[in-house]
Amino acid sequence: MSSDEAENLYSDGSEAQEEIEVDDYKILDTASIESTMKKQIGEIEILLGVSEGVGRLLLQAHKWNKDSITDKFYDSPDRDTFLIESNIIPTDPQPFEEGEAECEICCETTELVGLDCNHRSCKECWKAYLTEKIKDGQSEIECMDSKCKLLLKDAKVIEYLSNDAKLIQSYRRLILDKYVQSNMFLCWCPGADCGRAVKSSYGDSQLITCQCGTKFCFKCSNEWHEPVSCHHMRLWVKKCGQNSETANWILKNTKDCPKCLAQIEKNGGCNYIRCTNPACGFQFCWICLKAWSVHAQAWYNCNSFDQAAEKTREKFRTNLDRYIFYYNRYNGHRDSLKLESKLIRKVEQQMQRMQARGMSFTEVQFLRTAVDTLRICRETMMFTYVFAYYLEKNNHSLIFESNQKDLEMATETLSGYLEQDLQTEDLSKLKQNVQDKCAYVERRRKQLMDHCAEGDEKGHWAFSE
Structure with a gap:
């Protein structure tokens, strides 16, 4: 990979614009977020003496917490042990076999490529494998061998994508998404095709007004819902999805089985009802809700109002x-x-x-x-x-x-x-x-x-x- 390609590993080369600061939050464009992310990656790579791409994998594994990485690094016996435990380098590196051979995936005889673990496949199979992983939303991708947990460095992923600009852009977007999602002080604007992110000073529920005009809650990214908490708003949205369309119909057209409380819809003229719950099957009168066996007795008056039953x-x-x-x-x-x-x-x-x-x-x-x-x-x-x-x-x-x-x-x-x-x-x-x-x-x-x-x-x- 050339120096120019390495420089643009996490961005498309666009320049960051001026950050827009409003009260206690900032509106950031994509280039500004990429610049901040690259700076954090560079700092950890210099601190630990690791190559480009390794720093990003380590930061993502530790939720972009620099202190967490350094604590674990200094607790390890040596750097290689730390990287092995992080699935960055293999436990027992194998010498790479050069030349053409039969790909175990597609059975074609061609040049094989692979990782330090020496699990090799042809470039087309690597590209197909990586394409599926990217479509599944994975930005930390393990070796193609099902028993190997070694992570592919970002430079290697881009190399194996064979200059497919669309796939490479999708991969970079995934990396950026994971960075924003892992940071409690960052969130994407939910506005359609906005592409901006918000950096909050304290990372809690607050009203955000983006440049695109979208107003939303920073914590849950839903519409601003003061004075309701994000937790109760999620419960309410879920409840509305379950009940809102059917609640009025249920009240008008159903009754509860007197025994198991299953909701019963009357679909005929006869007032004899048998509960549709297979575990119940209770037989009752639609009018008075008494057991049909009792209702059928000569002494029972269906037209008499039962206040206790109604309260129940x-x-x-x-x-x-x-x-x-x-x-x-x-x-x-x-x-x-x-x-x-x-x-x-x-x-x-x-x-x-x-x-x-x-x-x-x-x-x-x-x-x-x-x-x-x-x-x-x-x-x-x-x-x-x-x-x-x-x-x-x-x-x-x-x-x-x-x-x-x-x-x-x-x-x-x-x-x-x-x-x-x-x-x-x-x-x-x-x-x-x-x-x-x-x-x-x-x-x-x-x-x-x-x-x-x-x-x-x-x-x-x-x-x-």
Whole structure:
């Protein structure tokens, strides 16, 4: 490999642009990340006296923790022992056999190439093997021999890819992905075709606004979900995927087997039901849910309301009902956000009319600010219902619900005003009303968020799973 190829082992040669720093995080382009990674690799290679490519394998194995590598290195009897234990060099290096021979993979007689372990194959078989590993997302690739754990150095991988530019680029991308994924202070922007990464000062949940316009949580890379934790947001997304499309249908069209609680759908006119659970098979009446044998007795009145039985059935439906309660409110605000473009068009038309009546472009921006404020408050309201779903009841949760109610009312008041009351002749009064409502809803949102943050700090919240 030439010196130029070695220089570009981990990059395509593009120059790093200026890092964009925002508050306590930085926006990095791909070239900047590559430059930082190469610097770390170079430092460890100089420190340990190893060749290019070895440093990257060692750093990846130790999650890019330089101290972890050096501690293990100095604890080893010698450098070779350390590299053998890291699967960088073989335990018993074999002299490489030169010349043509039969490839054990494809049975073609041709020039064979291989590693220091002397496991050899033809270049085409090596390329096919490496291609599959790269497609599987592996950037640390072991020898082709199934019993050998020796890792291929990055320079060797690129050599065996036979100048296939697309494959080499995929391999470099994998290396960069593993570097970012292994670093708790780095994450990729989830925006479509963005290619930028974010470097956080403390590597925890925080709102990130990328240059591409994508807003997301640094810790989980999902949309920003304050005040919900990443853990509960993952649980909620999973639960919605399982329940949201079927929950309403289940409530309307099924009943629980009185014995095993399996959900039963009635698909005929007869009220005689046999549980479809093979382990149960309980026979009961669809109307009163009593055993059919009891229901058939002359003394039993199916038309008599059994309050105790009804309470038992309600108990088993409580969790589903509770989920639907919070899901409907969560989804209501999400649906409203989807209609934001319609409100924006309406507001922009009003802004144009106001400019036609003598107001400047700057003066009418209060309306666009109001739409942005409304969007932020709806996003907050949406996630407060996820927060509330997992929140256990106590005195602090009652205060939360009160603050949530206030923000809900303020948000709907602002929304209604923007939707219905913009057509007025008194532009000064309109501006004052909109600004007053925006200021109030922002105060209510801050009050709610501050209370949630205070609850986290002081341990006031208790959550269910």
